[in-house]
Amino acid sequence: MTEDEERRAAELVDDDDDAVDPQLRAALDHARAGRSLARSLPRRPAPADLLVKSRRRLRLRRGRKIDLVGGFRVRVEVFAVVVLALMMMVYFLTTLL
Amino acid sequence: MNLLEENQLVARLRKRDDRAFSEMVLRHQGVIYNLCLRLSRSPAEAEDLAQDTFVRCFLSIGEFRGASRLSTWLYRIAINLSRNRAKYLERRRYDAADRFEDVPEATLRDNAAAGHSMGEPGPLPDEAMAGLETERRVQRSLARLEPDAREVLVLRDIEGLSYAEIVDITGLAEGTVKSRLHRARVALKAAFEAEGGSTR
Numbered sequence: 001m002t003e004d005e006e007r008r009a010a011e012l013v014d015d016d017d018d019a020v021d022p023q024l025r026a027a028l029d030h031a032r033a034g035r036s037l038a039r040s041l042p043r044r045p046a047p048a049d050l051l052v053k054s055r056r057r058l059r060l061r062r063g064r065k066i067d068l069v070g071g072f073r074v075r076v077e078v079f080a081v082v083v084l085a086l087m088m089m090v091y092f093l094t095t096l097l
Numbered sequence: 098m099n100l101l102e103e104n105q106l107v108a109r110l111r112k113r114d115d116r117a118f119s120e121m122v123l124r125h126q127g128v129i130y131n132l133c134l135r136l137s138r139s140p141a142e143a144e145d146l147a148q149d150t151f152v153r154c155f156l157s158i159g160e161f162r163g164a165s166r167l168s169t170w171l172y173r174i175a176i177n178l179s180r181n182r183a184k185y186l187e188r189r190r191y192d193a194a195d196r197f198e199d200v201p202e203a204t205l206r207d208n209a210a211a212g213h214s215m216g217e218p219g220p221l222p223d224e225a226m227a228g229l230e231t232e233r234r235v236q237r238s239l240a241r242l243e244p245d246a247r248e249v250l251v252l253r254d255i256e257g258l259s260y261a262e263i264v265d266i267t268g269l270a271e272g273t274v275k276s277r278l279h280r281a282r283v284a285l286k287a288a289f290e291a292e293g294g295s296t297r
Contacts, residue, residue: 001279003272003276006275006276006279006280007272007275007276007279009279010275010276010278010279010282011275013279013282027279027283030282030283030286030287031279031282031283031286032282033282033286033296034250034281034282034283034284034285034286034289035254035282036296037235037238037285037286037289037294037296038235038239038250038251038254038255038282038285039254039255040231040232040235041135041232041235041236041239041255042232043127043131044130044131044134044140045127046126046127046129046130046131046147047130047140047144050122050126050130050144050147050148051119051122051123051126053144053148054118054122054147054148054151054152055115055118055119055122057148057149057152058118058151058152058155058156061152061156062156
């Protein structure tokens with residue numbers, strides 16, 4: 001079948017029309033059977049915990065954030081590094097000076 | 098959901114409102130999960146894809162121009178993710194159809210028992226078993242189609258979208274969608290018969 005014939009066949013199946021040409025009619029029968037099979041698949045309910053899992057995944061992708069004084073929000077990893085750096089700085093200043 | 102409500106939801110998503118994210122998931126989870134289920138290899142993979150779709154949508158909402166519905170945007174993301182997943186599995190030579198496992202029988206039993214007045218679910222009816230087997234066979238046949246063919250078939254014949262919507266989601270010309278759809282329908286019938294099913 002040419003691409004034009006395939007396009008026409010899809011439209012005929014959609015409109016539940018038939019073709020005069022016996023060869024095309026056979027192709028339409030196959031396509032109709034395929035469409036019926038696809039339509040026979042039932043809808044399944046989404047898993048009950050999809051929302052909870054999606055929210056957890058979003059949190060992981062965004063990273064947890066901490067509110068600082070002054071309205072700043074930083075990622076928890078950044079916050080931890082800054083705190084560690086400050087502690088080390090204070091330690092060296094107090095022991096060396 | 099009307100257009101006004103959807104615009105308000107999108108505006109809240111743009112502001113990174115977590116409650117808007119939950120609302121989006123609750124509104125669209127049924128459609129997106131079923132789309133992913135028919136495009137993927139197993140319910141577990143479908144769930145994973147659906148979660149990824151919502152997260153990706155939320156994180157990239159800035160790219161959403163609002164020219165189409167939010168559901169169309171979600172469809173597009175789900176399809177792109179499933180394409181990427183299919184390529185990844187192809188590289189790992191993962192045979193989709195052989196490893197497809199559908200809904201467990203317990204789920205079907207629960208569904209059958211939902212209308213049962215007694216508390217204890219009865220034995221699985223033969224008819225329901227036959228239906229489940231046919232569904233598994235159709236799903237395995239669907240998994241054997243080329244990803245491009247599977248996408249248009251799922252969008253048109255399972256999701257019931259219009260050609261205009263499919264064009265918007267896939268970026269293909271309408272003529273290409275139609276010819277691909279015809280080939281996919283014929284291929285599904287052939288694959289189903291190869292699986293031992295009968296369409297008579």
